[in-house]
Amino acid sequence: MTLAPTGLAGSPTAKRRDSNATATSYVPSWLPPIAAVGALLILVPLVAMATRVDWANFGSLVTSDSAVAALALSLRTSLAATVLCVVLGVPMAIVLARVNFPLKTLARTLVLVPLVLPPVVGGLALLYAFGRRGLLGGTLDVLGIDIAFSTTAVVLAQTFVALPFMVLTLESALRARGAGFESVAATLGARRGYAFRHVTWPLMWPALVAGTVLSFARALGEFGATITFAGSLEGVTRTIPLEIYLQREVDPDAAVALSLLLIVIALVIVGLAYRRPVSRSAP
Amino acid sequence: MKLVASARIAARGLDANVTLEPGRTLALLGPNGSGKSSLLGILAGLLRPDTGSARLGDSELFEVSPAAGRWPRPDERPIGLLGQDPMLFPHLSALDNVAFPGRAGGLSRSDARETAMSWLRAVDAKALAQSRPGSLSGGQAQRVAIARALAAEPSVLLLDEPLAALDVDAAVTIRALLATVLRDRTAILATHNVVDASMLADDIAVLHDGTIVETGPTRDVLARPQHPFTARIAGRGLIRGVRTKSGIRLPDGTALSGMAADDAPTGSDALLTVRPGYVRVEHAATAGRSGTANSVTATVTAVETHAEWLRIWAGGLIADLDLELARDQAPSRGDTVTMYVDPAGAVVYRETPLR
Amino acid sequence: MKHAALTVMALWVLTGCATASDTPQSETVTVFAAASLTDTFTQIADDFEADHPDVSIRLSFAGSSDLATQIVEGAPADVFASADEAQMQNVADAGLTAAAPITFATNVPAIVVPADNPAGIESFADLANPDVATVVCAPQVPCGVAEQIIERVTGVSLSPVSEESSVTDVLGKVTSGQADAGIVYVTDVARAGSPVIGIAIQGADAALTTYPIALLAGAGTTAQKFVDYVAGSQAAAVFADAGFGAP
Numbered sequence: 001m002t003l004a005p006t007g008l009a010g011s012p013t014a015k016r017r018d019s020n021a022t023a024t025s026y027v028p029s030w031l032p033p034i035a036a037v038g039a040l041l042i043l044v045p046l047v048a049m050a051t052r053v054d055w056a057n058f059g060s061l062v063t064s065d066s067a068v069a070a071l072a073l074s075l076r077t078s079l080a081a082t083v084l085c086v087v088l089g090v091p092m093a094i095v096l097a098r099v100n101f102p103l104k105t106l107a108r109t110l111v112l113v114p115l116v117l118p119p120v121v122g123g124l125a126l127l128y129a130f131g132r133r134g135l136l137g138g139t140l141d142v143l144g145i146d147i148a149f150s151t152t153a154v155v156l157a158q159t160f161v162a163l164p165f166m167v168l169t170l171e172s173a174l175r176a177r178g179a180g181f182e183s184v185a186a187t188l189g190a191r192r193g194y195a196f197r198h199v200t201w202p203l204m205w206p207a208l209v210a211g212t213v214l215s216f217a218r219a220l221g222e223f224g225a226t227i228t229f230a231g232s233l234e235g236v237t238r239t240i241p242l243e244i245y246l247q248r249e250v251d252p253d254a255a256v257a258l259s260l261l262l263i264v265i266a267l268v269i270v271g272l273a274y275r276r277p278v279s280r281s282a283p
Numbered sequence: 284m285k286l287v288a289s290a291r292i293a294a295r296g297l298d299a300n301v302t303l304e305p306g307r308t309l310a311l312l313g314p315n316g317s318g319k320s321s322l323l324g325i326l327a328g329l330l331r332p333d334t335g336s337a338r339l340g341d342s343e344l345f346e347v348s349p350a351a352g353r354w355p356r357p358d359e360r361p362i363g364l365l366g367q368d369p370m371l372f373p374h375l376s377a378l379d380n381v382a383f384p385g386r387a388g389g390l391s392r393s394d395a396r397e398t399a400m401s402w403l404r405a406v407d408a409k410a411l412a413q414s415r416p417g418s419l420s421g422g423q424a425q426r427v428a429i430a431r432a433l434a435a436e437p438s439v440l441l442l443d444e445p446l447a448a449l450d451v452d453a454a455v456t457i458r459a460l461l462a463t464v465l466r467d468r469t470a471i472l473a474t475h476n477v478v479d480a481s482m483l484a485d486d487i488a489v490l491h492d493g494t495i496v497e498t499g500p501t502r503d504v505l506a507r508p509q510h511p512f513t514a515r516i517a518g519r520g521l522i523r524g525v526r527t528k529s530g531i532r533l534p535d536g537t538a539l540s541g542m543a544a545d546d547a548p549t550g551s552d553a554l555l556t557v558r559p560g561y562v563r564v565e566h567a568a569t570a571g572r573s574g575t576a577n578s579v580t581a582t583v584t585a586v587e588t589h590a591e592w593l594r595i596w597a598g599g600l601i602a603d604l605d606l607e608l609a610r611d612q613a614p615s616r617g618d619t620v621t622m623y624v625d626p627a628g629a630v631v632y633r634e635t636p637l638r
Numbered sequence: 639m640k641h642a643a644l645t646v647m648a649l650w651v652l653t654g655c656a657t658a659s660d661t662p663q664s665e666t667v668t669v670f671a672a673a674s675l676t677d678t679f680t681q682i683a684d685d686f687e688a689d690h691p692d693v694s695i696r697l698s699f700a701g702s703s704d705l706a707t708q709i710v711e712g713a714p715a716d717v718f719a720s721a722d723e724a725q726m727q728n729v730a731d732a733g734l735t736a737a738a739p740i741t742f743a744t745n746v747p748a749i750v751v752p753a754d755n756p757a758g759i760e761s762f763a764d765l766a767n768p769d770v771a772t773v774v775c776a777p778q779v780p781c782g783v784a785e786q787i788i789e790r791v792t793g794v795s796l797s798p799v800s801e802e803s804s805v806t807d808v809l810g811k812v813t814s815g816q817a818d819a820g821i822v823y824v825t826d827v828a829r830a831g832s833p834v835i836g837i838a839i840q841g842a843d844a845a846l847t848t849y850p851i852a853l854l855a856g857a858g859t860t861a862q863k864f865v866d867y868v869a870g871s872q873a874a875a876v877f878a879d880a881g882f883g884a885p
Contacts, residue, residue: 127814127816128814131815131816132815132816133815133816148799148816149773149799149816149817180370181370181372184364184370184372185358185383185387186328186356186357186358187328187329187357187363188358188363188383188387188431189358189388189435190358190384190387192356192358194387195387198383198387199372202374203372203373227803227807228807228810230800231799231800231801231802231811231816232776232800232801232802232803232807233799234801237800238801242803245803246778246779246803247778248703248704248707249703249776249778249779249803250703250778250779252707
């Protein structure tokens with residue numbers, strides 16, 4: 001065992017791509033059919049939705065005033081939430097992956113809780129923390145900050161549910177890679193800040209992109225926490241999912257059209273970000 | 284700058300001191316698990332000992348004790364470390380890899396690259412400057428890694444089995460490069476390969492089960508080992524006994540002749556060493572010339588098979604047997620054999636163990 | 639071999655669970671009812687089952703529009719009780735009602751405030767104060783329609799901080815103290831209990847909401863009996879107790 005640490009699995013030093021390797025997949029023949037069933041479970045409802053769309057009126061349905069307001073609000077808030085996820089999520093992932101501290105397992109579990117909480121429950125929790133009568137409500141009031149029924153509340157709700165996606169993606173990647181390169185950088189005289197900017201960050205980039213996409217998609221689709229914590233007012237807090245929820249009551253065609261729009265947006269985002277499979281070597 | 288260090292890690296069974304004279308290369312020789320990497324890690328600041336201290340030149344490098352602790356981070360030490368995995372930063376070109384220490388130290392991009400270029404030239408890797416680490420072969424990558432480690436201008440360079448991951452050709456080439464690089468450099472080279480030690484090191488320290496069992500100039504240690512382990516690494520037979528006028532006498536009374544390397548008095552503890560080329564082996568049963576001087580009868584403890592010859596270990600001696608001549612007579616483990624020692628190749632000297 | 643046996647056993651247990659646990663003799667009537675009818679209909683169903691021991695009423699509560707959508711998409715219901723006439727119309731338009739709907743209760747909007755009434759609301763006009771955080775139902779849902787009528791009738795225009803899709807969400811904002819006031823139905827105030835107090839709206843009758851109930855296509859005579867029961871006097875007492883108005 002040498003202490004000088006080993007590099008990424010599939011060390012860049014040794015292997016070159018062998019274009020002659022046969023494309024055997026080593027997959028047992030009964031696996032793909034099951035995978036196909038799983039894929040159908042996802043695809044069939046999407047296709048079914050597409051068949052219900054009132055195509056003749058699709059254009060006007062998705063460009064109505066309320067729809068445009070909801071879309072603009074959704075994009076603004078999801079972007080803000082994603083930025084917050086990056087700003088907060090990167091340090092969290094790094095600390096969880098690299099720093100040893102007491103009760104670390106507990107901390108990691110807690111950080112991932114929003115993943116399994118029903119979003120409405122998340123919204124309630126936010127309410128009890130930041131609401132007017134919440135734990136911090138009094139403090140915020142004194143500071144003159146009123147989050148209730150504001151766009152800020154929407155961003156908070158979206159960040160709450162999307163943050164674990166960022167942390168999980170980044171932390172897995174960081175742990176898989178190990179701190180070998182940071183160790184090398186230190187022996188070469190790089191201080192921690194320099195190593196973070198010039199080694200950790202660039203090598204983290206693919207995972208960061210993946211985490212950002214997941215967080216954005218999650219924030220865009222967030223409903224339960226938003227409606228419980230932020231409320232629903234056109235242009236202020238009524239994001240697309242809330243608009244769809246409302247349109248269900250009166251104009252199912254509009255609801256379906258907007259739903260399809262949301263699906264298409266999600267597909268575009270995910271497709272753009274995952275053009276190439278996330279490779280293990282850095283870009 | 285002279286380096287004096289000692290460190291102890293109970294959990295790993297490590298308890299070692301090293302002294303390194305300035306401008307000299309010390310080979311830390313020992314098998315995997317003997318503590319070589321741990322020791323280097325401690326010097327580099329990557330592994331913290333239970334207790335230990337080191338001085339580099341006039342200043343203290345680190346001090347760890349129950350009372351106090353001064354444990355600078357790796358980036359705060361003038362120590363460089365090169366391992367068997369080049370660990371080139373995959374997102375940077377070879378040139379930018381070598382420029383990394385300069386940039387980290389505050390140089391501008393152009394200055395750092397200029398320096399990097401000269402280091403690449405020094406290791407004969409100028410053509411690789413714009414290559415990505417992923418496209419380099421093992422030997423090429425290690426070459427660039429050497430340039431990068433040197434670019435950090437360390438006071439002491441630590442090398443942890445740098446050739447272990449290279450194929451034969453690359454190892455030969457890189458070893459030659461290292462010979463040039465290490466010429467006037469203060470360095471420690473950890474290796475289990477005796478060729479690395481003999482070609483690259485001025486001094487050797489032999490590490491066995493976490494402690495240094497033998498230390499001294501390379502030639503002396505490899506030619507006249509004190510410890511059986513060192514003898515094994517050096518590929519030499521070693522027998523202990525008591526000094527006689529013509530050689531040594533073994534505990535069972537057998538007398539062996541050899542050339543005296545020093546004038547230690549008869550009766551003192553002595554060692555005899557001899558290379559396999561000067562030892563002949565025969566099955567004890569068929570030994571027609573039993574009773575002839577300079578032989579040891581012993582049980583075969585190991586046999587190493589090569590295409591046309593065998594290497595036999597018995598009684599602390601090593602002998603090579605040409606299969607062409609004695610195929611039907613080839614001994615195996617457990618057989619009793621007689622090892623005939625040619626006195627012209629046997630050297631007798633004082634035993635002076637470290638512990 | 640062991641795996642195969644376990645799989646078969648698991649499937650058998652699952653199918654066993656899927657079949658109804660009702661004994662062959664009892665009859666089940668499936669009733670889809672609006673969420674605001676939860677308490678009343680549960681009581682009424684219990685009373686009906688007490689009178690008809692061999693009948694089991696299976697209740698499903700949700701928003702009227704959700705229920706209507708499910709019925710139109712083929713959900714197996716025998717009776718539909720809606721809080722919204724428009725949703726009942728949707729079901730009728732789909733040809734799924736077996737008979738004309740009967741109105742069995744009415745409701746009017748009311749103001750609901752947290753128990754300590756922090757904003758000191760006394761009337762509908764007080765809600766127009768910009769410092770009061772009022773939450774209402776969106777105009778697209780029945781309780782929102784009712785609220786809009788009140789605004790028109792009283793001439794008081796509100797700027798709510800949120801327009802929710804359901805009464806439950808409005809109530810939630812008020813009980814948690816996020817909102818100073820909300821507009822819900824008078825029956826919802828009673829349901830919410832001690833965390834809130836209700837304030838009557840003058841002229842609320844102008845925004846009367848009617849609750850229709852209808853027998854659905856393919857339902858049996860027992861279901862018809864249940865519909866009759868809901869429209870009858872015994873059920874009327876239950877509705878009145880909860881604060882509903884007479885049909």
